[in-house]
Amino acid sequence: xxxxxxxxxxxxxxxxxxxxxxxxxxxxxxxxxxxxxxxxxxxxxxxxxxxxxxxxxxxxxxxxxxxxxxxxxxxxxxxxxxxxxxxxxxxxxxxxxxxxxxxxxxxxxxxxxxxxxxxxxxxxxxxxxxxxxxxxxxxxxxxxxxxxxxxxxxxxxxxxxxxxxxxxxxxxxxxxxxxxxxxxxxxxxxxxxxxxxxxxxxxxxxxxxxxxxxxxxxxxxxxxxxxxxxxxxxxxxxxxxxxxxxxxxxxxxxxxxxxxxxxxxxxxxxxxxxxxxxxxxxxxxxxxxxxxxxxxxxxxxxxxxxxxxxxxxxxxxxxxxxxxxxxxxxxxxxxxxxxxxxxxxxxxxxxxxxxxxxxxxxxxxx
Amino acid sequence: xxxxxxxxxxxxxxxxxxxxxxxxxxxxxxxxxxxxxxxxxxxxxxxxxxxxxxxxxxxxxxxxxxxxxxxxxxxxxxxxxxxxxxxxxxxxxxxxxxxxxxxxxxxxxxxxxxxxxxxxxxxxxxxxxxxxxxxxxxxxxxxxxxxxxxxxxxxxxxxxxxxxxxxxxxxxxxxx
Numbered sequence: 339x340x341x342x343x344x345x346x347x348x349x350x351x352x353x354x355x356x357x358x359x360x361x362x363x364x365x366x367x368x369x370x371x372x373x374x375x376x377x378x379x380x381x382x383x384x385x386x387x388x389x390x391x392x393x394x395x396x397x398x399x400x401x402x403x404x405x406x407x408x409x410x411x412x413x414x415x416x417x418x419x420x421x422x423x424x425x426x427x428x429x430x431x432x433x434x435x436x437x438x439x440x441x442x443x444x445x446x447x448x449x450x451x452x453x454x455x456x457x458x459x460x461x462x463x464x465x466x467x468x469x470x471x472x473x474x475x476x477x478x479x480x481x482x483x484x485x486x487x488x489x490x491x492x493x494x495x496x497x498x499x500x501x502x503x504x505x506x507x508x509x510x511x512x513x514x515x516x517x518x519x520x521x522x523x524x525x526x527x528x529x530x531x532x533x534x535x536x537x538x539x540x541x542x543x544x545x546x547x548x549x550x551x552x553x554x555x556x557x558x559x560x561x562x563x564x565x566x567x568x569x570x571x572x573x574x575x576x577x578x579x580x581x582x583x584x585x586x587x588x589x590x591x592x593x594x595x596x597x598x599x600x601x602x603x604x605x606x607x608x609x610x611x612x613x614x615x616x617x618x619x620x621x622x623x624x625x626x627x628x629x630x631x632x633x634x635x636x637x638x639x640x641x642x643x644x645x646x647x648x649x650x651x652x653x654x655x656x657x658x659x660x661x662x663x664x665x666x667x668x669x670x671x672x673x674x675x676x677x678x679x680x681x682x683x684x685x686x687x688x689x690x691x692x693x694x695x696x697x698x699x700x701x702x703x704x
Numbered sequence: 705x706x707x708x709x710x711x712x713x714x715x716x717x718x719x720x721x722x723x724x725x726x727x728x729x730x731x732x733x734x735x736x737x738x739x740x741x742x743x744x745x746x747x748x749x750x751x752x753x754x755x756x757x758x759x760x761x762x763x764x765x766x767x768x769x770x771x772x773x774x775x776x777x778x779x780x781x782x783x784x785x786x787x788x789x790x791x792x793x794x795x796x797x798x799x800x801x802x803x804x805x806x807x808x809x810x811x812x813x814x815x816x817x818x819x820x821x822x823x824x825x826x827x828x829x830x831x832x833x834x835x836x837x838x839x840x841x842x843x844x845x846x847x848x849x850x851x852x853x854x855x856x857x858x859x860x861x862x863x864x865x866x867x868x869x870x871x872x873x874x875x876x877x878x879x880x
Contacts, residue, residue: 375739376732380746668732669725 346443354436354447357652358428362597363393365659369597372663403586408475411583415474419580420588423467423595426460430602433457435515436651437615438632440644445615446515453514454506457606458499461561464599465491468563468570468580471592475583483579486674487570490560493681494567498557500689504546504696505610518614522630526613527551539703546696551611553689558607560681562599565666567677574671604658605651612654615647759843764828766844767819768866769859770837776807777863778838781814785830785839793823794830817859821847840866 367382367389374381382389407413433453437445450456465487472484505527506512509520521527527547560567571579581592608614621629631643672680717723738744748755759765772778781798799815801808830839842865849855857865 372736375736378735378739378744378746380749664729664732664736668728 347447350443350445350447351432354431355428358431358598358601359594361601361652361655362594363397365597365601366396366593367393368659369663369666372660373667376664376667397590400587400590405586405588408477408583410476412474412476415470416583417588419467419471419474420584420591420595421467422470423464424591424598426463426467427595427598427602430457430460431605433514434602434605434609435518435614436605437648438644439634440641440648444515445644445648449513449515451511451513453517454502454512454606454610457514458495461599461602462491462495464561464595467592467595471580471584472570475580477583479576479578479582480580483570483576483582487563487580490563490567490569490677490681493678494557494560494685497553497681497685497689498561500686500693501550501554501557502610503689503693504550507693507696507700508543514609514614518609518616521613522616526611526616528611537703539699542699542703543696546692546699547611549688549692550696553685553692554610555607556685558603559662559665560677562603562662563596564600564662566669566672568666568671569674569677600659600662601655604655604662607658608651608654612658615651617647617650756843763843764826764841766821766826766842766847766857766865767824767828767830767839767862768842768844769817769839769862770866770869771863773868773870774806775868776810777813777859778836778869779814779817780810780836780838781812781817782835784833784835788829788833790827790829791823791825793820793825794818795820814859817862819857819862821849821855821857822852837869840869842866 370392371381371389382392385391385395407416432447433450433456435444435446435449439445468487469484472480472482472487475481505517508524508527509517528551529544529547559565563570569579570576571581573579576582581589584592617631619629619631620626623629631646634640634643735744739746770778779796781796783796783798786792786794786796795816795818796814797816798812801810801813826841828841831841844865847855
């Protein structure tokens with residue numbers, strides 16, 4: 339362990355934590371504005387220009403509220419649950435490459451060789467926060483929310499894991515940086531023929547990749563408890579579900595966890611399907627072609643390239659977050675049995691068959 | 705008696721849901737886009753934009769006392785409004801007009817005239833019942849205050865809101 343690695347890692351951790359937290363607060367603001375615009379309202383527009391300081395006002399409100407613990411709760415788990423809801427959502431971002439390199443430092447906190455497994459392992463811990471909150475609150479609506487959350491998780495974790503297997507059949511290992519590297523060379527997985535467009539057999543791969551993407555996206559929606567699948571929360575049926583008994587900062591932590599999960603979910607989706615930090619830029623040096631930008635060039639050009647990659651990554655994440663919100667304010671919630679049916683009878687099978695399709699294509703293409 | 709709700713037969717396209725989801729997304733995006741382009745009519749932004757100029761003449765805002773052309777408070781302290789007031793928001797203490805006064809023949813005037821604006825329901829019965837046309841509902845609607853005491857409009861405040869009303873009642877003029 340050299341000190342350079344430790345110091346750069348610490349800097350990256352602090353920077354990414356700060357970035358994620360500010361993104362969370364502005365995602366809440368964006369959610370309110372987007373929902374308002376979709377419903378022909380204006381949304382928060384009072385605090386600061388166009389309401390841009392609203393997250394700060396909200397933060398102060400939540401921090402200054404009385405931290406109240408109801409009498410009949412299981413205090414230990416009641417306090418543990420919000421922490422468990424936030425922690426996994428933020429930790430997952432550690433293995434996601436959010437940029438190429440900046441001054442020679444790779445822009446990923448931990449480039450572990452079990453990348454996607456780490457993501458799934460940690461992300462599925464997030465459900466414990468909700469289940470514990472539901473259990474510890476000692477109240478019927480949170481309890482129902484917790485039960486729903488656990489059954490939702492077992493319905494969706496399977497298809498979530500199976501959906502990404504075709505990608506790793508292509509890439510050959512589980513490291514997320516090599517997933518991005520592969521996409522730079524061969525084209526993004528959402529359209530895997532772009533890099534090798536001369537080989538028409540590769541075009542066939544688009545079919546399993548699109549199926550993969552749809553199943554994965556739907557599973558991510560379920561994993562992050564977003565709208566068509568927000569059964570644990572279900573404001574209308576369960577009065578807020580697992581967080582009914584929570585207030586002030588503990589409630590804010592659940593909120594933060596939900597949005598952080600959304601951001602990390604989008605980040606994983608960007609890494610797996612939308613080429614991570616890669617964005618081809620048009621170039622006119624020696625005729626028109628698509629140039630590749632990263633942080634490897636010396637001096638300020640390299641630094642600019644690295645920053646461009648980071649900006650690209652977070653711009654893609656922001657677009658996906660908008661799509662998350664757009665879908666939330668369009669679709670009604672699924673019924674409980676419909677959700678289980680979808681998870682077990684459709685997406686599990688589709689993901690399973692999809693693996694064989696992808697493997698078949700890979701086995702026969704030259 | 706229990707009965708089965710008939711479920712419509714869906715074809716495969718409808719059962720896939722995806723076309724319907726895409727159609728729904730298109731609708732919500734249209735609303736989002738129209739809002740961004742400023743094509744959607746939205747709520748009036750109250751403190752910046754007000755509807756004061758388009759209030760109708762019959763608008764029932766805060767009740768107020770008026771003076772006539774001679775500067776006399778029109779109210780003769782008959783207390784009809786105090787009796788009619790459904791929430792009992794009005795309190796009047798009548799007083800005598802001294803004989804030396806120009807309007808001595810009116811005999812009474814309100815020493816105190818309080819309207820509790822917390823109680824007032826803006827019904828306009830005081831205006832309807834007033835035989836002297838002395839109390840009117842004006843167009844002030846934003847009555848605010850930090851304390852309950854502040855929300856009681858005394859005579860001076862009521863006269864200030866009311867201003868001067870010309871004509872209508874001329875029976876106390878000296879010429880008549």
